[in-house]
Amino acid sequence: MSERYGWRFGVVLAATWLVLMFLVLPIFVSAPISLTPERFLTLPKDAVTLRNYENLVTNPNWTSSIWQSLVVAVVSTLISTTLGTLCAIGLWRIASRWSELVRGFVLLPIIVPSIVSALAFYRIFVDLRLLDSYPGIILAHTVLSVPYVVITVSTSLANFDLRLEQAARNLGADMKQTLRMVILPCIAPGVLAGAVFAFISSWDEIVVTLFITKLNIFTLPRRMWDGIRDQADPTIAACATTLIFITILVIGSQMWLRARRLKAQSQAETAA
Amino acid sequence: MSSSAGTIALETGVPRGPQPSRINPYWVLVLPLVLFLVVLYLYPIGQVLWISFSDPEVGFQNYERLVTNRGILRMLGNTFRICFITTAISLLLGYLIAYAMAHVTERHRIWILMFVLVPFWVSVLARAFSWVVLLHDNGIINRALMDWGLTTEPVHLVRNELGVLIGMVHYMVPYAVLPLYANLRGIDPRLVSAARGLGAGPFESFWRVYLPLSLPGIAGAGLLVFILTLGFFVTPSILGGGKTLMIAEYVSVQILQTVRWGIGAMLAMVLLILVFLVFAVMSRVVDLRSMFGAK
Numbered sequence: 001m002s003e004r005y006g007w008r009f010g011v012v013l014a015a016t017w018l019v020l021m022f023l024v025l026p027i028f029v030s031a032p033i034s035l036t037p038e039r040f041l042t043l044p045k046d047a048v049t050l051r052n053y054e055n056l057v058t059n060p061n062w063t064s065s066i067w068q069s070l071v072v073a074v075v076s077t078l079i080s081t082t083l084g085t086l087c088a089i090g091l092w093r094i095a096s097r098w099s100e101l102v103r104g105f106v107l108l109p110i111i112v113p114s115i116v117s118a119l120a121f122y123r124i125f126v127d128l129r130l131l132d133s134y135p136g137i138i139l140a141h142t143v144l145s146v147p148y149v150v151i152t153v154s155t156s157l158a159n160f161d162l163r164l165e166q167a168a169r170n171l172g173a174d175m176k177q178t179l180r181m182v183i184l185p186c187i188a189p190g191v192l193a194g195a196v197f198a199f200i201s202s203w204d205e206i207v208v209t210l211f212i213t214k215l216n217i218f219t220l221p222r223r224m225w226d227g228i229r230d231q232a233d234p235t236i237a238a239c240a241t242t243l244i245f246i247t248i249l250v251i252g253s254q255m256w257l258r259a260r261r262l263k264a265q266s267q268a269e270t271a272a
Numbered sequence: 273m274s275s276s277a278g279t280i281a282l283e284t285g286v287p288r289g290p291q292p293s294r295i296n297p298y299w300v301l302v303l304p305l306v307l308f309l310v311v312l313y314l315y316p317i318g319q320v321l322w323i324s325f326s327d328p329e330v331g332f333q334n335y336e337r338l339v340t341n342r343g344i345l346r347m348l349g350n351t352f353r354i355c356f357i358t359t360a361i362s363l364l365l366g367y368l369i370a371y372a373m374a375h376v377t378e379r380h381r382i383w384i385l386m387f388v389l390v391p392f393w394v395s396v397l398a399r400a401f402s403w404v405v406l407l408h409d410n411g412i413i414n415r416a417l418m419d420w421g422l423t424t425e426p427v428h429l430v431r432n433e434l435g436v437l438i439g440m441v442h443y444m445v446p447y448a449v450l451p452l453y454a455n456l457r458g459i460d461p462r463l464v465s466a467a468r469g470l471g472a473g474p475f476e477s478f479w480r481v482y483l484p485l486s487l488p489g490i491a492g493a494g495l496l497v498f499i500l501t502l503g504f505f506v507t508p509s510i511l512g513g514g515k516t517l518m519i520a521e522y523v524s525v526q527i528l529q530t531v532r533w534g535i536g537a538m539l540a541m542v543l544l545i546l547v548f549l550v551f552a553v554m555s556r557v558v559d560l561r562s563m564f565g566a567k
Contacts, residue, residue: 008474009375012368012371012372012375013372013376015368016368016369016371016372016384019365019368019369019445020369020384020387020388022365022442023387023388023391023442023445023446024387024390024391025402025406026391026394026398026399026402026403026406026442027390027391027394027402029402029405029406029412030398030401030402030405033405041405042410043412043415083304083305083308084305086301086302086304086305087301087302087304087305087306089298089301090298090299090300090301090302090303091302093296093298093301094296094298094299094302096296099302102302102306105306105309106305106306106309108309108313108314109309109313111547111548111551112317112544112547113502113503113520113540113543113544113547114503114505114520115503115505115519115520115523115524115540115543116317116320116503116540116541116543116544117313117317118524119320119523119527119536119537119540120313120316120317120319120320121312121316122527123316123319123320123323124312124315124316124319139312140312142308143308143309143312143313146305146309150305175297175298175300179301200393204395204396204397206396206397206506207505207506207520210524210528211524211527211528221395221397224395224397224398224401225397225506225510228397228400228401228404228510229510236401237401237405239398240395240397240398240401240402243394243395243398244394244395244398247390247393247394247395248390250393251386251389251390251393252386252390255382255385255386255389258382259379259382262378
């Protein structure tokens with residue numbers, strides 16, 4: 001499809017790129033604001049400064065939030081990746097009517113609106129005395145991120161030949177050995193992708209966090225949330241810009257790798 | 273799939289210890305997560321459900337408010353209106369992008385995908401923040417409008433329904449694009465060529481051949497976006513500035529500020545039931561499992 005497009009499709013393309021500009025518009029806003037020398041949110045006029053970035057990495061409020069978010073995200077990712085991967089493998093191997101039901105059940109936390117989850121966690125953490133504590137927020141984030149692991153690992157298992165597992169079993173491996181030496185190495189990229197999803201979902205989570213934390217735990221999203229409501233601190237702009245920049249870096253490198261792989265593939269096909 | 277270990281035991285005819293149980297041993301892997309979720313998720317949701325019937329006293333009085341309380345009725349009306357408008361606009365814009373993606377060269381497609389995926393992955397708070405900065409009375413857009421002499425007074429673009437709609441459409445367009453694109457890619461382009469060959473104009477062949485073929489994609493994407501908008505909390509609450517209450521924020525006000533658990537829990541349950549209903553409709557129209565990437 002390398003021929004030139006007709007004028008009608010040209011109109012479609014022009015409109016498409018207009019919408020795409022709308023989609024990326026906010027991305028270009030926070031960067032200039034983050035350079036403002038003023039004490040409030042405004043575009044810099046005469047001078048620019050990196051003071052807001054300095055504040056982000058030196059102000060104890062912001063640094064403690066960054067660390068707290070990191071700790072919560074790392075621990076909940078470890079738990080949800082372990083539980084989710086085991087569950088996905090089990091469901092894949094069982095593949096019955098019951099396992100389909102269970103599959104639906106473990107996806108529940110991403111189907112249920114986050115406000116309902118927030119109420120549920122709030123309710124039970126009052127009883128368990130886990131409000132505003134690390135164990136509380138880690139458990140809640142684990143529940144919310146585990147479906148992403150199950151989905152990603154399941155996708156990766158769908159491309160994995162069931163006969164490899166059967167061969168291992170026939171050769172005398174028990175379930176543990178099969179798991180460790182055959183299945184897990186083959187689906188490792190899927191598990192890693194699941195862990196990345198879980199990490200992002202915890203790192204970015206705000207609604208449940210708003211309900212179950214108060215002063216002890218103050219994650220980065222919570223700090224941003226408060227800041228946006230007060231609309232005072234340009235450090236939020238520095239924070240938002242950093243987050244956006246990291247996102248672009250990660251997505252961009254992934255797309256680039258994919259494009260390169262596609263290119264290599266098509267070249268290999270032409271050569272063959 | 274039958275258990276391979278069981279088959280071998282039968283073939284060799286050697287009795288191996290106790291009779292192999294009927295239950296697949298792989299349930300051992302599934303069980304930890306299921307127990308974890310039952311205790312930490314299903315049980316507390318059940319508690320919330322119970323509260324909706326029992327606080328302040330046992331009965332249906334919380335649910336009665338759904339039809340008697342004017343404030344709640346108005347809030348529900350707002351929620352549905354905003355959700356329908358958001359869904360419609362997101363579908364329209366999403367279809368445009370998905371259509372373009374399905375008809376451009378591979379290189380061009382990757383660029384478009386990049387412009388869809390980057391905002392998709394950017395933190396929802398970073399996006400809400402940027403919209404506030406753009407749309408605020410002293411924000412970038414209003415400053416520009418006044419500098420250019422287009423208006424003398426700032427135009428209220430945020431802390432109202434307009435702001436909520438802008439932010440929500442922005443958030444939802446990628447969710448519309450991805451399923452729509454998957455659907456449009458599956459449409460055989462030769463069908464459109466055939467329609468053209470049989471004498472249909474470009475508009476007619478789109479309207480009468482291509483569009484009907486993409487209806488399952490439109491339905492799937494529309495229902496998905498609708499579900500997500502129904503329970504959306506962050507963007508409406510930041511861009512609505514407390515003036516345009518939708519159901520999720522209303523629930524949070526009931527619980528965290530006025531501490532009326534009965535009403536909050538009731539509305540949370542109404543939201544949950546609505547989402548499940550839409551999912552039930554969705555499962556009839558589209559293959560949910562392929563949408564969730566399972567199999």
